[in-house]
Amino acid sequence: MILTKCLPLIWLSLLTLCAGRTLYQLPGKGVKDATKQPLQTSRPYNVAHRGSNGEIPEETKAAYLRAIEEGTDFIETDILSSKDGVLICFHDVILDFTTNVASHKEFADRNRTYEVQGFNITGFFTFDFTLKELKTLRTKQRYSFRDQQYNGKYPIITFEEFLAIARDAPRVVGIYPEIKNPVLMNQHVKWPGGKRFEDKVVETLKKHGYGGAYLSKKWLNKPLFIQSFAPSSLVYISNFTDSPKVLLIDDVTMPTQDTNQTYAEITSDAYFTYIKEYVVGIGPWKDTIVPVTNNYMLTPTDLVKRAHAHNLQVHPYTYRNENQFLHFNFSQDPYKEYEYWIKEIGVDGLFTDFTGSLHNYQEWASPLPETSKSPRQLLSQIASLVRPYAKA
Numbered sequence: 001m002i003l004t005k006c007l008p009l010i011w012l013s014l015l016t017l018c019a020g021r022t023l024y025q026l027p028g029k030g031v032k033d034a035t036k037q038p039l040q041t042s043r044p045y046n047v048a049h050r051g052s053n054g055e056i057p058e059e060t061k062a063a064y065l066r067a068i069e070e071g072t073d074f075i076e077t078d079i080l081s082s083k084d085g086v087l088i089c090f091h092d093v094i095l096d097f098t099t100n101v102a103s104h105k106e107f108a109d110r111n112r113t114y115e116v117q118g119f120n121i122t123g124f125f126t127f128d129f130t131l132k133e134l135k136t137l138r139t140k141q142r143y144s145f146r147d148q149q150y151n152g153k154y155p156i157i158t159f160e161e162f163l164a165i166a167r168d169a170p171r172v173v174g175i176y177p178e179i180k181n182p183v184l185m186n187q188h189v190k191w192p193g194g195k196r197f198e199d200k201v202v203e204t205l206k207k208h209g210y211g212g213a214y215l216s217k218k219w220l221n222k223p224l225f226i227q228s229f230a231p232s233s234l235v236y237i238s239n240f241t242d243s244p245k246v247l248l249i250d251d252v253t254m255p256t257q258d259t260n261q262t263y264a265e266i267t268s269d270a271y272f273t274y275i276k277e278y279v280v281g282i283g284p285w286k287d288t289i290v291p292v293t294n295n296y297m298l299t300p301t302d303l304v305k306r307a308h309a310h311n312l313q314v315h316p317y318t319y320r321n322e323n324q325f326l327h328f329n330f331s332q333d334p335y336k337e338y339e340y341w342i343k344e345i346g347v348d349g350l351f352t353d354f355t356g357s358l359h360n361y362q363e364w365a366s367p368l369p370e371t372s373k374s375p376r377q378l379l380s381q382i383a384s385l386v387r388p389y390a391k392a
Helices: 002-020 061-070 105-110 159-167 182-188 197-207 217-221 231-237 269-275 303-309 334-345 355-365 375-391
Strands: 045-048 074-081 087-089 111-116 119-124 174-179 226-228 245-249 281-284 349-352
Touching: 045 061, 045 355, 061 074, 061 159, 061 355, 074 159, 074 197, 087 159, 087 197, 105 111, 111 182, 159 174, 159 197, 174 197, 174 231, 182 197, 197 231, 226 231, 231 245, 231 269, 269 303, 281 303, 334 349, 334 355, 349 355
Parallel strands: 045 074, 045 349, 074 174, 174 226, 226 245, 245 281
Antiparallel strands: 074 087, 111 119
8 A cells, every 4th residue: 555655756756767867758749849859969870861762752751750760860851942932852853753743644745855064854844843733743762673662652742841740750850951953943943032042941941940050059959951062052051041061072073063163173172171161061972982893892082081180070872772782892781881881981970761771770889878768668667667566
């Protein structure tokens, strides 16, 4: 009887003392930010490239929810615009490869040719469709060797819908949006007041409470990296937001879309000295860091070492599990690839199509402290400790 009366006190004591940490609410929509499990910052960031798109069609709500379930730190997206100026989450400037647009006969006359970064591209461009029209389309897997069962199920989402996914996550989940093809977007979409594509992106982020310097209290509440292949866009938005920015790096022989420089030029020490005033890191194609010949990796370049010397983070892309993408050095083992890039190359974040694989590897190789236990796991542990007293 005494034990039964004491149960509330025992329960409260366990809540306070168990694992020496603050308890968080159980996962669920609408959990207040102040009570959410915080973002981990002690190991390289797991960035869900277009969501968990190795499993589910890219840039869809389902792909992002799967990535959150699997333990991602950040969900990554590409921002483009519809004809009527609504920001959407979509990677390609044309709809052909990852939607069923070709089966919509009512849109047959939208198949057009435009110049994109010096090349003539033909297809169904996002900016030739209103949001209402885009919402009638359904997405599909980019690669035929990936699971096809979700083809035709999920619509294109808006940037604001993407932000809501992060907001409603059961823990703090960062976002990693890319200002995609800003030169092309500004050429074909016009916003009131002469505003630019970049302005609309920053306005939307601010509207939803995003801002703050890297690792500031505000940033930790709503973590954000803004990325782009266009350095001038990142410099421009620095006038309006102090959120951390990442300069993406393509093959070193490729020119940027907004300057007449190659990526070899903008990875020089002289350029790093300039750009580090505006960005906190670079996001290179991984073959730019470690050259590849005949699917074998060669000696690494000094790119990571030099970036770190300039106090720039390095978040390479893209890590994929399939044999088609794994270099022979890794014996078809994605864990070996993660091991190499994290422990030998020393990167600070990784863009991956398979969030769960990277999370499982990191939990095995560099588990977070006991304080990282989920609320559900912690309450289960407390219940098991209290159960014997309840029976008494």
